Amino acid sequence: AAGVIQSPRHLIKEKRETATLKCYPIPRHDTVYWYQQGPGQDPQFLISFYEKMQSDKGSIPDRFSAQQFSDYHSELNMSSLELGDSALYFCASSHRQTQETQYFGPGTRLLVL
Amino acid sequence: QKEVEQNSGPLSVPEGAIASLNCTYSDRVSQSFFWYRQYSGKSPELIMSIYSNGDKEDGRFTAQLNKASQYVSLLIRDSQPSDSATYLCAVLPHTGGGNKLTFGTGTQLKVEL
Numbered sequence: 001a002a003g004v005i006q007s008p009r010h011l012i013k014e015k016r017e018t019a020t021l022k023c024y025p026i027p028r029h030d031t032v033y034w035y036q037q038g039p040g041q042d043p044q045f046l047i048s049f050y051e052k053m054q055s056d057k058g059s060i061p062d063r064f065s066a067q068q069f070s071d072y073h074s075e076l077n078m079s080s081l082e083l084g085d086s087a088l089y090f091c092a093s094s095h096r097q098t099q100e101t102q103y104f105g106p107g108t109r110l111l112v113l
Numbered sequence: 114q115k116e117v118e119q120n121s122g123p124l125s126v127p128e129g130a131i132a133s134l135n136c137t138y139s140d141r142v143s144q145s146f147f148w149y150r151q152y153s154g155k156s157p158e159l160i161m162s163i164y165s166n167g168d169k170e171d172g173r174f175t176a177q178l179n180k181a182s183q184y185v186s187l188l189i190r191d192s193q194p195s196d197s198a199t200y201l202c203a204v205l206p207h208t209g210g211g212n213k214l215t216f217g218t219g220t221q222l223k224v225e226l
Contacts, residue, residue: 033213042201043157045213056213090156092214100145100205102214104156 002027004105006091012111013081021076021108025093031055032074033092033102034066043090049074050096081112116140117204119217127225132189134220136202139183145205146178148187150198151219157201161187192224 005024013019025032031050035043045058049068060066063081068074078085088109092102118137126132134148145164149157161176163169163185169176175188189196199219205212 035214042216042218043214045215048213058213088154088156100212101147101159101162103159104149107156109154 004091004093004103006089006105006108008108009106010109010111012113014113015081015083017081017112019078019081019110021078021089021091021110023074023076023091023093023105025072025074025091026095026103029093029095029103030072031094031096031100032068032072033094034060034074034076035090035092035104037088037090037107039087046076078110083112086110086112115217116215117202117217119200119202119220121218122221123223124220125223125225126192128192128194130192130224132192132196132222132224134187134189134200134202134222136185136187136217137183138185138202138204138215140204140206141180141183143183143204143206146176146185147203147205147214148174148176148185149201149203149216150196151201152198157203160200189222192222194224194226197222197224 033048034046037043046060048056052068066076088107091105094102148160163176173190177186201219202217203214
């Protein structure tokens with residue numbers, strides 16, 4: 001079965017640079033979620049989109065923005081990167097009709113130097 | 114107090130034994146509950162979902178939910194070394210599109226030969 005696709009899988013950036021993470025949800029899923037997981041921590045919700053509209057917002061810094069496109073893929077844009085942004089970034093997708101069961105992608109490991 | 118509480122462990126069980134993982138949550142309106150398994154550096158993998166009070170069985174896994182006590186658990190029968198991972202309890206407040214999962218800090222399970 002098709003899964004959530006994320007790219008890139010690994011990313012190394014310098015402080016103050018920008019990064020763009022991409023997420024392709026499971027086919028026919030209409031909702032995309034972004035989570036950040038720091039070392040030894042549980043995943044923290046950043047933001048979600050339902051049918052291309054922002055549906056919920058968590059602890060996402062103002063330096064970050066995201067959107068969902070007409071083909072349902074989503075991009076997380078991160079600017080003015082800080083050392084503390086180094087983490088695993090997961091995208092998850094779900095379909096409203098399946099009671100919001102979220103399936104996670106493999107993640108993007110971001111390292112900010 | 115975290116919204117979702119888990120004992121961080123590690124929980125060590127011998128191969129073939131039953132592993133019991135517990136989780137409590139604080140928000141009484143929570144409707145949906147999930148158990149994810151996460152290997153180090155990998156993404157959370159859905160193990161079980163449960164929405165109604167009682168038990169739900171799937172292979173070697175049984176999830177138990179008690180909404181009155183705000184308690185959800187996961188039993189793993191015939192534990193295998195490959196079950197060694199961190200188990201994340203996750204709670205969804207209500208259905209309706211784009212809602213965030215709130216995770217516990219996870220319980221590290223070690224299945225010993």
